[in-house]
Amino acid sequence: MEEAVSAVHRPPTIRDVARHAGVSVATVSRVLNDVPVVSDDMRDRVREAIASLGYRPSSAARSLSLGRSQAIGVVAPFFTSPSVVERLRGVAERARECGYGLMLFDVETAEQRAAAFAEFARRDRVDGLLVISLPLSDDDVEALVHDRLPVVMVDCAHPRVPHVAIDDAGGGALAAGHLIARGHRRIGFVGDEPDGPFGFTSSENRRRGFRRALQRAGIRPAPDLERCGAHGRAPARALAEALLHRRDRPTAVFAASDTQAIGVLEAARALGLRVPDDVAVIGFDDIEIAEPLGLSTVRQPLRQSGARGADLLLGAIAGAGARAGDAALAPLEVVARRTT
Amino acid sequence: MEEAVSAVHRPPTIRDVARHAGVSVATVSRVLNDVPVVSDDMRDRVREAIASLGYRPSSAARSLSLGRSQAIGVVAPFFTSPSVVERLRGVAERARECGYGLMLFDVETAEQRAAAFAEFARRDRVDGLLVISLPLSDDDVEALVHDRLPVVMVDCAHPRVPHVAIDDAGGGALAAGHLIARGHRRIGFVGDEPDGPFGFTSSENRRRGFRRALQRAGIRPAPDLERCGAHGRAPARALAEALLHRRDRPTAVFAASDTQAIGVLEAARALGLRVPDDVAVIGFDDIEIAEPLGLSTVRQPLRQSGARGADLLLGAIAGAGARAGDAALAPLEVVARRTT
DNA sequence: TTGTACGCGTTATCAT
DNA sequence: ATGATAACGCGTACAA
Numbered sequence: 031m032e033e034a035v036s037a038v039h040r041p042p043t044i045r046d047v048a049r050h051a052g053v054s055v056a057t058v059s060r061v062l063n064d065v066p067v068v069s070d071d072m073r074d075r076v077r078e079a080i081a082s083l084g085y086r087p088s089s090a091a092r093s094l095s096l097g098r099s100q101a102i103g104v105v106a107p108f109f110t111s112p113s114v115v116e117r118l119r120g121v122a123e124r125a126r127e128c129g130y131g132l133m134l135f136d137v138e139t140a141e142q143r144a145a146a147f148a149e150f151a152r153r154d155r156v157d158g159l160l161v162i163s164l165p166l167s168d169d170d171v172e173a174l175v176h177d178r179l180p181v182v183m184v185d186c187a188h189p190r191v192p193h194v195a196i197d198d199a200g201g202g203a204l205a206a207g208h209l210i211a212r213g214h215r216r217i218g219f220v221g222d223e224p225d226g227p228f229g230f231t232s233s234e235n236r237r238r239g240f241r242r243a244l245q246r247a248g249i250r251p252a253p254d255l256e257r258c259g260a261h262g263r264a265p266a267r268a269l270a271e272a273l274l275h276r277r278d279r280p281t282a283v284f285a286a287s288d289t290q291a292i293g294v295l296e297a298a299r300a301l302g303l304r305v306p307d308d309v310a311v312i313g314f315d316d317i318e319i320a321e322p323l324g325l326s327t328v329r330q331p332l333r334q335s336g337a338r339g340a341d342l343l344l345g346a347i348a349g350a351g352a353r354a355g356d357a358a359l360a361p362l363e364v365v366a367r368r369t370t
Numbered sequence: 371m372e373e374a375v376s377a378v379h380r381p382p383t384i385r386d387v388a389r390h391a392g393v394s395v396a397t398v399s400r401v402l403n404d405v406p407v408v409s410d411d412m413r414d415r416v417r418e419a420i421a422s423l424g425y426r427p428s429s430a431a432r433s434l435s436l437g438r439s440q441a442i443g444v445v446a447p448f449f450t451s452p453s454v455v456e457r458l459r460g461v462a463e464r465a466r467e468c469g470y471g472l473m474l475f476d477v478e479t480a481e482q483r484a485a486a487f488a489e490f491a492r493r494d495r496v497d498g499l500l501v502i503s504l505p506l507s508d509d510d511v512e513a514l515v516h517d518r519l520p521v522v523m524v525d526c527a528h529p530r531v532p533h534v535a536i537d538d539a540g541g542g543a544l545a546a547g548h549l550i551a552r553g554h555r556r557i558g559f560v561g562d563e564p565d566g567p568f569g570f571t572s573s574e575n576r577r578r579g580f581r582r583a584l585q586r587a588g589i590r591p592a593p594d595l596e597r598c599g600a601h602g603r604a605p606a607r608a609l610a611e612a613l614l615h616r617r618d619r620p621t622a623v624f625a626a627s628d629t630q631a632i633g634v635l636e637a638a639r640a641l642g643l644r645v646p647d648d649v650a651v652i653g654f655d656d657i658e659i660a661e662p663l664g665l666s667t668v669r670q671p672l673r674q675s676g677a678r679g680a681d682l683l684l685g686a687i688a689g690a691g692a693r694a695g696d697a698a699l700a701p702l703e704v705v706a707r708r709t710t
Numbered sequence: 711t712t713g714t715a716c717g718c719g720t721t722a723t724c725a726t
Numbered sequence: 727a728t729g730a731t732a733a734c735g736c737g738t739a740c741a742a
Contacts, residue, residue, distance in 0.1 A: 041493065041517075043734090043735055043736085044735065044736060044737095045735080045736095053712080053713085054712065054713045054714075055713085055714095055735095055736080055737090056712070056713060056714080056737085056738075057711090057712065057713080058736095059736065059737060059738080060712090060737095062736090062737095063737080067711060067712090068711075068712090069711065069712090072711085072712080086492060086494075087735080087736070088434075088494045088734085088735050088736070089492065089494045089495050090430065090433040090434045090437075090439065090494045090495075090734085090735075090736095091434050091494075091718090091734070091735035091736045091737090092735080092736060092737085093430040093433070093434075093718095093736095094428075094430045094431050094433075094434050094717095094718050094719065094720090094734085094735080094736075095717080095718055095735075095736045095737045095738090096718090096736080096737070097430075097718075099430065101473070108459075108462070109455075109459045109462070112452075115449075115455055119448075119449045119476075122448070122449075122474065122476045123476075126475075126476070126482070126485075131473055131475075131490070131495065132473065132474045132475070133441070133471055133472065133473055133474075134462065134472045134473075134474050135466075135471075135472070136459075136462045136463075136466070142466070150471070152426060152429065153381070154426075154428045154429045154430045154431075154719095155429050155430075155471065177381075263658075263662065292659075292662045293662075295662065296662050318603075319632075319659045319663075322603065322632045322633075322635065322636050322663075323659075323662075323663065383718090383719055383720090384719065384720065384721095385719080393728080393729085394728065394729045394730070395719090395720085395721095395729090395730090396721090396722085396728070396729060396730080396731095397727090397728060397729075399720070399721060399722085400727095400728090402720090402721095403721080407727060407728090408727075408728085409727060409728090412727080412728080427719080427720070428718085428719050428720070429720095430718085430719075430720090431718070431719030431720040431721090431734090432719080432720055432721080433720090433734095434718090434719080434720070434721095434734050434735065434736090435719075435720040435721045435722085435733080435734055436720080436721065436734090437734075494735095
């Protein structure tokens with residue numbers, strides 16, 4: 031018996047497979063989902079039909095029927111900082127391992143931020159949401175919870191949301207300690223403005239730990255040596271130029287991120303200052319470029335934080351209410367290179 | 371009359387809206403999709419019902435009914451090179467502007483590559499596919515075409531697939547010209563191996579243009595000054611160390627990418643060679659870090675290439691068979707910095 | 711163990 | 727202009 035070739039090229043459906051194998055769609059579905067009650071005979075016939083037809087189940091139909099999309103969403107300001115990209119690496123790895131798709135949503139402006147949560151962060155597009163380096167307002171969280179959409183935050187926190195974070199204050203103290211041990215007493219700081227469009231919080235925490243360590247070492251706080259601005263290399267450079275232009279310029283600068291540290295390095299070069307002799311510089315993150323650049327920095331487990339965030343989220347999706355898997359992240363550590 | 375509150379929290383459907391507004395689902399659908407035949411009266415009632423119920427259409431159901439997912443997929447070796455990330459930037463921007471979601475699929479190994487095309491690159495998950503820095507085999511293309519899945523390639527090409535590419539050979543010649551103008555005669559090359567796991571093609575093209583320019587300038591080809599290896603900073607560094615360790619070491623090196631150029635810079639430093647005095651270095655791409663690093667390079671419009679790729683793909687999805695929108699990409703140019 | 715039939719939420723095609 | 731209803735493709739009670 032010969033099957034009629036349909037005039038219009040239409041991908042085979044589960045019904046075609048059933049017909050072809052001489053079974054019901056239910057049996058095909060059972061084979062597809064490895065339900066063990068199917069007899070070997072049936073299973074083989076179905077498998078063969080699937081292969082000969084080149085059948086692939088429609089994930090759209092699957093999503094509708096199952097109520098889940100087998101994909102997770104990631105919303106973050108990806109392209110403003112290499113550290114977010116590095117975290118994403120860990121996320122992508124885990125998602126792939128678990129057979130989950132990855133939907134990306136980059137937010138660089140306030141409008142995009144709003145759009146992300148209004149249109150993209152929907153229960154019907156993704157099974158869960160990973161929010162990286164982006165604070166969530168109470169309203170944001172409320173809407174998410176109301177949508178029954180599992181959420182995990184990375185590099186930011188909210189009382190009602192599980193998150194992955196490091197000891198930013200401790201890291202700031204580490205940086206300060208490193209500089210102090212090198213004999214520095216006048217130490218500047220360059221970081222993110224506390225109330226920028228997204229209100230990054232880690233920079234502020236790093237500054238707090240930095241200040242405290244200075245005080246403990248008996249160094250008077252010098253607020254005018256601390257400068258904050260928009261995130262990014264260029265703003266940091268401008269800030270640092272002003273800082274290093276002073277007569278009583280600091281002998282060392284702690285930047286709240288490697289990206290900003292690079293801006294500081296540029297400023298030093300522009301002013302003809304030698305690093306580390308005239309001014310030492312330490313950053314935060316240990317992004318990949320830090321090594322060839324010779325940038326001293328406080329290393330944090332970026333990629334691991336992404337993986338951990340994905341684990342938490344996938345667990346929440348699977349219904350594991352337990353946050354038990356809180357194995358410790360790799361500890362922060364100072365990586366001393368040529369700029370200190 | 372009072373609506374019964376359902377015991378289980380179930381997101382409102384189009385039917386709930388219809389009931390609430392006292393109209394049929396068809397009318398609601400028409401309002402949702404801005405079909406102009408609806409009377410103002412009806413429209414208002416529906417809008418109100420939608421608002422009061424907090425209704426949002428299910429994109430899963432929409433996908434099934436419409437046969438499209440309103441998302442594009444991007445498959446690429448994202449995390450091996452910053453240049454791909456930069457291209458992605460352009461893609462993300464366009465996708466967002468056009469209301470398309472972005473599904474990411476990172477492939478770093480051969481298995482992942484296969485899995486990407488077998489499971490991910492499906493007509494039912496995405497409306498089109500953007501392949502970045504990844505060559506496609508005839509079989510790959512055949513499968514994609516058979517699936518009726520629009521595809522656009524960026525930084526790679528295939529006879530049957532529209533693509534966005536630059537004049538790599540011309541860029542190689544540009545680099546050679548820059549070095550020659552600086553008085554160099556013994557010039558080395560560090561690039562990707564032609565038959566690596568993914569077979570990057572641009573490196574090879576850049577080398578071709580580089581060689582040709584050298585010959586035109588009357589410089590004899592020196593095959594032993596050309597080294598190829600896996601992509602990445604570390605392999606490039608190893609290659610360069612061997613190259614610079616020679617007694618008759620080159621006075622300049624052209625690296626097929628900035629990432630590799632950084633490896634060359636590391637090698638020079640490790641050997642105590644001054645840049646550019648002992649050895650000049652020029653890269654390719656002009657990734658963001660090139661500037662603060664002072665790396666001379668051949669600039670290519672990375673971000674723009676991503677945007678153009680997305681435009682092409684979105685056009686193909688919309689049925690615009692025309693590749694007419696082939697406005698020229700920004701031209702390649704040498705950016706001379708401190709390493710030459 | 712296998713098959714039938716309905717539900718998932720939307721769009722589109724018909725009548726009216 | 728509006729409403730009823732059949733797809734879209736799959737999972738799954740329930741019946742057999």
